[in-house]
Amino acid sequence: MRRPVRVLREDVARRIAAGEVIDRPAAMVRELMDNAVDSGAGRITVEIKNGGIDMVRVSDDGSGMSEDDLKNCAQPHATSKITDAEDLMHLTTLGFRGEALASIAAVSSLSISSGGFRMAMDGIRGRRIEKAAEVNGGRGTVVTSEHLFEDFPARRTFLKRPASETMMCREMFVEKSLARSDISFRLVVDGDVRLDLKAGETAPERLRNALGMRESASAIKELRAAGKESDGIHDWKFTLVIGEPSVRRNDRRAIFVYVNGRRVQEYSLMQAIEYGCQGFFPNGTHPVAALFAEVEPSLVDFNIHPAKKEVRFRDMTSLHHGISSSLRSFLMSGLKSQMEGTDFKSEAEGASVFGDSSVAEPEERTFQKPAFPDAFPHQNETAAPERNLSENALPKSAMPGRGGADMRTRFFSFDTAKRSLGEPSLFGENEAGGERNVRYIGRAMETFIIAERGNALYFIDQHAVHERILFDEMMGAERIAQTLLIPYIVETENEEQERYVASVLPKLAEAGFIGKATVEGVFEFSTVPSSWKGDEKTLRDALLDGFEEPERILYKVFASASCRKAVMQGTRLDDATAAEFARKAFELPDPHCPHGRPVYFRLTKEQMFANVRRTETAPDQTV
Incomplete structure (x- = not known):
């Protein structure tokens, strides 16, 4: 039987869209903490009850909202972050899609208090605004979501038990707090303070305290580096907080990757950290690390996932090499000092590595182009x-x-x-x-x-x-080259890969891999090391x-x-x-x-x- 094509009612469409953004309490924590950070807050408190199913409340001391803001904020695609499509190429905020509050209001009871007013919205009574007592001494905003999926019994059955939802809310809280050690964060679960992170902590202190690590503070190090993009014009820089090789885990869950303040699921950058650690960490183990990369906003695109978990780079080759090369050099320097039994001092900062009694000051490194250091730099001494x-x-x-x-x-x-x-x-x-x-x-x-x-x-x-x-x-x-009877053909899939292979051909030749570009995107290697x-x-x-x-x-x-x-x-x-x-x-x-x-x-x-x-x-x- 053929069914006619119809345009869905607005309330049905909103609920479908809301399901892409808000699928569980941790998603509300993510979106509301992003808004609090974007408001310029210096102190953020997250409260949850019954795993966040009964209540999620986020309060901050940021810039707050006016009465007009409260009237518009829960409308679909209502935002103060951007005004036109061009702004998507120059994002400097965590939020920008204007979907969070509308999605939360579609699947729960939402209330927002700020500037002496309170906006409440639910599926039965709609939106209403009333005067209310000032919150946080007249500064900031309090956003409360209650009774998640109460009108969607089917969706609610897919939630996990409260203890599991609490754990996921905590993980999201930690994820957001790691990137901003200049902000104070507090997590309250069923009336008990579970985490209280103070503003002004160093990045290693924030990582250790947020993750509840038992290892010594001196075992957490900080490395900084900067360089140029492959275009030779735009800059990138990063801060990498990482535990010594003695601080290791059996999985990758303790590796955090942030790009422009936002945690992303970017395998290539996680891979760069792992490459830098190869030979220093035992097989099957992984570091505890947090990478905070900053790149030109116009060279990355976050608008490819409703939850903004993914990012598309125009070209990450230089950044990838900068991370792996500087980390490998950093770990090797620490290893030398450990073998010599002396406190190693970094060239730039005088930072103690692998052996001091306090958290090391970050080591600064600068990359003008992708670096290819020898695996063992002492062989020519x-x-x-x-x-x-x-x-x-x-x-x-x-x-x-x-x-x-x-x-x-x-x-x-x-x-x-x-x-x-x-x-x-x-x-x-x-x-x-x-x-x-x-x-x-x-x-x-x-x-x-x-x-x-x-x-x-x-x-x-x-x-x-x-x-x-x-x-x-x-x-x-000595590298002795041997000619292949049938050359290897390496065909790249995009311009980024093509630029990378072309850039490393001279170094590959030094290592014994002699190749050349034949047609666009295709490279032929005729010689390899014996x-x-x-x-x-x-x-x-x-x-x-x-x-x-x-x-x-x-x-x-x-x-x-x-x-x-x-x-x-x-x-x-x-x-x-x-x-x-x-x-x-x-x-x-x-x-x-x-x-x-x-x-x-x-x-x-x-x-x-x-x-x-x-x-x-x-x-x-x-x-």
Whole structure:
């Protein structure tokens, strides 16, 4: 049976549209907090009852509303944020669509008090305005929504139990409060204050307090960087608040991405953070981080999702590289200072990294164009002097003989009489009280190599240290190119990808990937490094899906190859080979395997004495 096409009644159309914006209490918290922030408030309070189903109230001390504002605010597409379509290209506010209050009024009972007036609106009595007592001392606005979906029993059945809805409201509250540490936020749940965030907190303090993190405040760092867009005209900048590698989670839920103050679901920028952390965080773990990026408003489009959760960039290549490169450099700097046992000071701010007792001041970095740093920047530095284990430091069973030489030949692709790693040691001359000699002690559990250095015992993971040695060799080896019988074809899908691939062709050539543009949007690669283990799809995915830097493409390949080639847990090493592993463990510029696991852990003399309740005495005394 054919049905005629009809125009829906206004009330039906409004309810359909409202369902796109308001689907649960957390959506009301989102929209009302956006309005409060846009009003210039310095203090915002969110109250919810019964998971927000019975009530959501947001009060602020912002600019407030006039009587005329109250008359118009709940009309569809009524807003003070924009006036014409051109304004959509220059958005500076969180709200702009003019749908929030109208949508809330369509699915609940809405009341707004401000400027000595009160506007109430519901599905039965319609809208009415009356004089009322001033709120917040005559400054600001109080917006209250009650009885969500009371007239929509079917919609209400899809809500979760109050405890779950409360949790989602809290998550939304945290999401909004992270971006504005200059504003005071308070969350009240069923009459109890659950979160009270003070204005003036630093970004690391706000992240730690909002998430209720138990880790030390000194473990949360702040990094800032700035640069140019690919057009060379417009600027971008960002602040990244991130926990040290010891602060990690098993999922990505603690990674927050904000663009121009608005949290967005932007996988590429989250990916840039993860790329920057590769090699510093163990496999399968993720950082706790909040990225606050600021770009020219005309270069981003937020008007593609009713809840404004998504963003479309004209070109994010430069920003993507800036995030991953600066974060990798930042973490490497902190790692160096941790290895040296000194407080690292950033060049720009004198910020302590990985080892101070307070939240670090942000490190400033500037990018004029996408940067492609070497994965290990010390490979071209002058090699440190040879540090051989003395014969007296080894038991007789470990003295080099035929068996030992055979084992070393099997596990090391270098002459053990010569230094194979060109990188200088990062330890200072007086590291560990001047004790630099390594004394090999033995092996344990066919997994650990035990060595003494200074006033500590080191337990070295034989697989991790061998993996790192092989990896550094591969990364430092001369790149020999091989010509492909059938060239790889990489076809870009848009102008952003095409500009990116074109911009990295010189760096790709240095890494051994020689390619050229053939026709518009198509690149042909005729040569790859001889050590390359991937295929055409591997290269295409690395370039187009992840905007991978050339060195990072090889990093992944060599990390996988070195892991497969390294000795495994359970492999029985002879003493000479184990001693050689121990020596080289302390010369590594980065004492982590390529996948982020530490090569060794340390047990100090003080810790061992404390475990047996011994106090250190003079040599001629007995305890």
